[in-house]
Amino acid sequence: MTTTTASVPAGKNRPYSGTGDRLRLWWDAQARPTQWLIGVPFIVFIAFLPVLRIPVLTTVGTDFGGVMAQFGMIALVAIGLNVVVGSAGLLDLGYVGFYAIGAYTVALLTSPDSPWNLTDQWLSQRWAWLFCVPIAIAITAISGLILGSPTLRLRGDYLAIVTLGFGEIVRLLADNLTTITQGGRGLQGVAFPYFGGTDKNPDGVFSAGNSDAPWNSGLWWFWLSIVLIVIVLLVVGNLERSRVGRAWIAIREDEDAAEIMGVPTFKFKLWAFMIGAAIGGLSGALYAGQVQFVVPTNFNVINSMFFLCAVVLGGQGNKLGVILGAFIIVYLPNFFQGRTSLFGIPIDGNDIAGYKYLFFGIALIVLMIFRPQGLFPARQKLLAYSRGLYQAARRAALGGDRATSAAAVLADGPADASSDVPGAGTKDGGDR
């Protein structure tokens, strides 16, 4: 029998491997204030990227602010889809359906073309978008519930095809219910948040008419999505480090065993579906507001694959990784778009950008063979209030002889006392 009091074997050289791991270890070992001190400026830096317009980094063919805004939305989608696919292991191939429902909810309630338009009655155009976002979230969550409650009893493979069908049905409905959705003509004039109107931009900074780069509408939508991403990350992070997140992972790993351990698996699968759907709906609402125009072709099933691509590329289950995955799939094609030379080498950027699905396809295949865990793999932490334990482990891992003693751990506060701040568990700090 192993002795339980054994501490770290001394002299074991660097038990953690790889730069990424060491970086993560280093990061996790920092005190939370230090993490904030590094994290917040970093986010601010990212947020100001479209303003700084760093030469090579800035896109040529399309406005950089717009690209980053698109990235923000896809990042949200990826976080939501990651809850369903990455955490709970439910393969949802119709995720674009929720995105579409979110977008159409906002559009139907605020577009003058829609029979359900509220803005010409009692809802001010200025507040309409903000008013509709929660409705969009609620309706997508409910549609997740409606889709999930019959289908989540099916086995995984069936779920994939049924969700695929769902995504297609949503698009077809948008296409065919012409008296409501205008079909292929789409809905114009969707509301957007009103903020900071000036003489030059009477409709405010979020209006698509605001094109004075770099402070154009794209930048403002990017900032808005950063705020939403942070909020969603906190919510999802809190869930991950609770019985909910643990149930999801357990279901992904071995659903039967989870059920036999007393986990109400169906209930938590349904939650995963609803939460994922709600986040997708939020992103859709954002999209509708930004482009002020929705049309069914934007919600093709191929987009579902694209979203899945972001999740897989970034690393299923790692919510920071999937954000990077979203960045890659949005940014790379735009990076090449309109570029005629790179570091002095002439290239045909438009051609390269046009091949994006080819490259993503190849990337998926190669990745699955050589790095199935994605580019940025990381395991979620599933326990809140266990900072003491993990720090003990980390110090032991980093230190060899340095910081393995009880004193070192206790100096950082005992296990229970360390995180009494709501919403600020171990991983929150580590998230950024």
Add this chain to the structure above:
Amino acid sequence: MSAVLLHEAVGSVHAAIATDVIDFDSHRLFSNFWALTVEGLSYGAIYALVAVGYTLVYGVLRLINFAHSEIFMLGMFGQYAVLWGMGFLPRGNAYDEGIALTVMYIGIAMLGGMLVSGGAAVGLERVAYRPLRKRGAPSLTFLITAIGASFVLQEFVHFVLPLLTDHKFGGLNAQQPIRLVQETTVFTFFGADVTNVDLVIVVAALVLAFAVDRFVNATKFGRGIRAVAQDPVTATLMGVSRERIIMLTFLVGGLLAGAAATLYTLKIPNAVIYSGGFILGIKAFAAAVLGGIGNLRGALLGGLLLGVMELYGQAYFGPQWRDVVAFVVLVLVLLVRPTGILGESLGRARA
């Protein structure tokens, strides 16, 4: 506020239903019942042939070969290229070569399509799936690979094939149709016109379905397939080469997809396009699930059923609802019978 909303919503739904969006036209359904059935059976036969590919691979590997729709698409290009190679060029009206020669030419084109699809399926297995199997990857990994392969094959035809063939094949637009057969009515059946194309499709599909059923249920290879489907470990111990069986499974599925592709282009000559496999593939997969995935006869039954239901639904609700009907049927059937109509068991499908 919600009351206003609800009231408006109800009003609009009524408006939508009352107008041309959804028809609920039972007259159109019943007056054309037999015509719809014939048409549905000929689409269904094509779904069935493609569905066999999904079902066989699923039975043996527990894998949804998502890229199978692209194998079908390649088959369409394959037979098109063969026709081109035999000197048929796209033109407005159909060629008239006489029955015997036409059948021969179509037969050759079909062989070409089958070879392309079969080869592509085996190649796909080798390049994409085998490395994963060697690593013992989880099933989600396989599925994502399949999606990636689907992208690659589509985009290959979209971008690369035109470069390789001097822009004769592939590219953004559908190929100009090459018609060997003018669709004409051969006889009528309860007032339904049965065309030569319908006849060819159903007969060819029946022959192929019978052949594959015999192959799986009555040959040594088929026994191997069933053995691996039932219990891979024991089958291997009994001297069945799993790798060979898997390759064979992909080959058979690919060959049938190629044949289905040829039949499909008879029906819809301008369907030869890089994205042309996607929806059909989804429906064929739905058909396989409907019948009970992994179950050969289930796939055949599911295909026919889906084809017919789709047409009935189309007549009843209006043509734009055809795909919706297909998926709704699938979901409803799964809710009642979670493992499909005939249940899933390739291993136990006995002759």
Add this chain to the structure above:
Amino acid sequence: MSEPNSPDSLRAGAESNEQFLSPDGSISTSEDSREQDLPDGEVIEVDVDLASVNPDLADAGTVAEIVAADREIRAEVGAPLLEMKSVTMQFGGLTALDDVSFTINRGEILGLIGPNGAGKTTAFNAMTGVYRPSSGSVEFDGRALGSIKRNEITRRGIARTFQNIRLFSDMTALENVVVGTDARHRTSVPGAILRLPRHRREEKDAIDRGMALLEFVGIGSRATHQARNLPYGDQRRLEIARALATEPKLLCLDEPAAGFNPAEKEQLQDLIRKIRDDGFTVLLIEHDMRLVMGVTDRIVVLEFGRKIAEGLPQEIAQNPAVIAAYLGVPDDATA
């Protein structure tokens, strides 16, 4: 997910060992043989001293106290906790269990033995509500076990381990155990998002209990190890800890000694006794007669779906029917 000991994963493990240099080129050095299989260039696990995190855990008595189930059991100690009442199970024409009756009394270790195909697993499944008996009934702690959901069975107080280990291999040992405490949580999604006080209290309790459980079964130092990286014996211990985390009234161990060497079996016996002494009732399904004889209080023997004997270990060891069943007499040899 493949079980850690399935042929597939063994092969996968062997293959990834070939490329022991992790993908990013760093050397994963370790003389310690239990650190195998690092396909992802993942971290190598490090032991921690739980007592340094929670000083309470240094004392075995306190650990046992935390581990002990905190729930009401109607049955008195020594009174029947689970009763099989003439249970018959038929599958088509096959009778897997034929009029089997026995009881498990609170506080005892009951051994359920029998040759392969005797109906042990069927009995087990009938007890845990996976199957519904064709006739007869199963009563657990005064209530009949109808056809209720599997997670409900666990919530009622029957926990089990798996013959072929089924841990959540991506999780750490501690997380595995904490999953087992799920039934004790009341918080759901809203509570977790808002981090309500109840959620915090439950989480802290779960972690404390989880660490105590790991300490209790003897793998406390491995709390932060990923389950898949644990050595085989520790995985079995972890399964037991995870099952105990559900605070069961009855703990069912399904061949827990499979693949163990004699020394490990010895340790397992000690652990099972320790579990019983902590107030749990244990049902042990096992092939290994020596283990069963050594640790159980009473034994029930099944053969061909019938109960052929029941009694104290010594009695069973001398029972001619049992000896015949195990050694095989000529008449039965054909079966």
